[in-house]
Amino acid sequence: MSGHFINNPDVILPVPPPSNAAPILDQPLNTTKATTNESVVNGQDGRELVDIDDYRHADGKFRAIVKLFLLYEGQISGTVTEDEAAWAIATGWLVKGDIVVTAGHCAFDHSHGLGRLIKVKAYVGYNGREKVNSEGVEFRHGVAVATTEKWFNSESGHGPADVSFIKLSAPFTTVGKFFTWKQTPISQKGANLGVVGYPGDIANDKGERGAMMYKMFKKTDYELHGSYMNMLQYKIDTNGGNSGSPVLTDQDPHIAIGVHVLGGYSYNSASVINGPYGNRFKAYYDVADALGGASRPLDSSRPDKDKRPWLWTCHATTTETPEGDPVQVELMKTIKFAQSVHAKIEDTVIDADEPISFGPDAGPQMGILASAAIAAAGRLAADGAGGSSVEALANTRPYDGVLGRAILAEAALGCFFEMPQKDQDKFTEFLGPIVASLKPFVMGVAPKLLKGTLEPSMRLLLSNVSPGVSTKRKRTGRSTEAEKDTGFGRKLTEQESAFLNGLMDQVDDPTVESFFGTLTTIGDVIGSALKKAGPILKDVAKIGLPLLLGTEAGGLPPLPTHLDPLAHRAILAEACLEGFINMPQGKRIFKNIIDKVKVLGPKLMNATPFMVKYIGPVVADMLREIKEKEEAKAKS
Incomplete structure (x- = not known):
């Protein structure tokens, strides 16, 4: 357990309940050496005392850091009262005025056999027991606790589920501002991570350990999929009492990306928020928010004769469900819409005299074209913000990689749909935040953009798509090794490089030959998708697509159209591609993606010369219309 204990009690903290505080033990109690001993892991201790103004005043940036005193059922017996027991100390952080996030082992102790948490004292502004009645210090006690099923029910606690x-x-x-959380990034390079809390190895001038708040920020490289138990690891110095501290970044001191819980001789670790390796924070928040109050019944798992007012520990049926999580709800909607595009494209989707279809599997092809159209439109808008130069740019810049990225993303989407349900459920944890970040911009622009490109010009675009291998333009074959030389472009991340290499390792001679009738090669398609286009939908959602929304969008959701499923499919496909890039996959996934690119690529890559040219006039019209409205509004 990473919490620290205090012994030799004397009653000096306010009630309720009666308090005890005294010097903590010189070393935290441990049973498993490297995995639970929070520690100073650097040659020189890098922790800094937090300026008291940062947590004494309501507007202090660390005001929402909470000092916790914890009492467990195993500490109470016939001979030891709660006033005589050694209360543990830990750290938490407020996400609401009455909800504290902390470690799971603060809710239930496995390491020392102490069991359930039964009493909690919580302070903001805490800076020593002799000052608990001073201005700036505020006290509350706990009434309920929600922790994860995996932490509560495992024999010795499950590190990745260590949160409550x-x-x-x-x-x-x-407290002027509470903390929020976001999904822990799968990996980061040079991220300035920090842990802020109450370490128990440092005493104040009165001899009280864990009395003052300390912080340490350090440049950190990490990858969740390569770390111990897929936890967030860092060389940031901590000690017993830091358990439950938020892991922050210097970019925003009020957004946590992890919960500090474990340590070792060379690094310390945090449990992860959301994503494929993390805990569903919104679900636990909702459970905790609904708990508490004097009328709650006793915990049904305890004997009726025991009428002690125990805190709650919540179970799997209430904590593991994604229902009510808005990110997951919206993701399920997008998956449903994206799946609907699998069907034959009818005239209710494209308003034309005759249905356009490649046959029963038209959905992927139309999804690719829609995805490329949206991405190219965002690029054009960003490069020609004024509108006057957009058409010229569309005729001169090929925007290499846009269509290749869409093909690769659609192949990833196809693999996602084929996953076993268990694997698909885990994968959706990664997809949710990506879909949520893209949706407002893509869905705001897509109806008008796709109507402008699909109805008047997509038919012309499709007329240039070769239905099979052409014998007229058959080029000299390239060797498999040559296909793996994919040219130059943006610098790839380590994950992108590994993904590219994994794909190209599955390219064989028949796959190369499948592209002989096209104007490009499979190596060029995959290479340009990663090296030239990159995460293009994410990029254009930041700059290009907002320009096409204009200033009058006002955040209102657009009215649904028959073209919405294509936009949803584009969003989900890009999210799936990023998921496969950032989460390690076996050879089977790489082979499946290559097999799909082999089918999709030859049909669509011949459309590359026409793609951006057909979109240019539509983007130009949208930008001019927005500019005219803004000028008219300014005059009025």
Whole structure:
């Protein structure tokens, strides 16, 4: 357990409940050496004392860091009262006035056999027991706790599930800004991560250990899929009492990306938020938010004769469901829409005299064209923001990789749909935040953009798509090894490089030959998708697509259209591609993606010379219309 204990009690903290605080033990109690001993892992201790103004005042950036005192059922016996017991200390952080996030082992102790948490004292502004009644210090006690099923029910605690949410007796009223959380990135290079909390190895001038708040930020490289138990690892110095501290970045001191819980001789670790390796924070938050109150029944798992007012520990049926999580709800909607495009494209989707179809599997091809159209439109808008130069850019810039990226993304989407349900459920944890970040921009632009490109010009575009291998333009074959030389472009991340190499390792001579009738090669398609286009939908969602929305969008959701499923499919396909890039996959996935590119690529890559040219006039019209409206509004 990473919490620290205090012994030799004397009652000096306010009630309820009666308190005890005294010097903590010189070393935390441990049973498993490297995995639970939070430690100073650098040659020189890098922790800094936090300026008290940062947590004494309501507007302090660390005001929402909470000092916790914890009492467990195993500490109470016939001979030891709670006033005589050694209370543990830990750290938490407020996500609401009366909800504290902390470590799971703060809710249930496996390491020392202490069992359930039964009492919690929580302070903001804490800076020593002799100052608990001073201005700037506020106290609450806990009434309920929600923790993960995997932590609670495992024999010795499951590190990745080491998180809990504590409901307090009443909201803190002197905290100006609470913490929020976001999904822990799968990997980062040079991220300036920090842990802020109350380490128990440092004493104040009164001899009280864990009395003052300390911080340490350090440049960190990490990859979740290569770390111990897929946890967030860092060389940031901590000690017992830091358990439950938020892991922050210097970019925003109020957004946590992990919960500090474990340590070792060379690094310390955090449990992960959301994603394929993390805990569903919104689900646990909702459970904790609904708990508490004097009318709650006793925990049904304890004997009826035991009428002690235990805190709650919540179970799998209430904590593991994604229902109510808006990110997951929206993802399920997008998956449903994206799947609907699998069907033959009817005239209700494309308003034309006759249905356009490659046959029963038209959905992937139309999804690719729609995805490329949206990405190219964003690039054009960003490069020609004024509108006057957009058409010229469309005729001169090929925007290499846009269509290749769409093909590769569609292949990834196809692999996602073929996953076993168990694997698909895990994968959706990664997809949700990506889909949520793209949706407002793509769905806001797509109806008008796709109508402008699909109805008047997509038929012309499709007329240039070769239905099979052409014998007229058959080029000299390239060797398999030559296909793996994919040219130059943007610098790839380590994950992208590994993904590219994994794909190209599955390219054989028949795959190369499948592209002989096209104007490009499979190596060029895959290479340009990663080296030239990159995560293009994410990029244009930041700059290009907002320009096409204009200033009058006002955040209102666009009205649904028959073209929405194509936009949803484009979003989900890009999210799936990023998922496969960032989450390690076996050879089978790489082979499946290559097999799909082999089928999709030859049919669509011949459309490359026409793609951007047909989109240019539509983008130009949209930008001019927005500019005219803004000028008219300014005059009025």
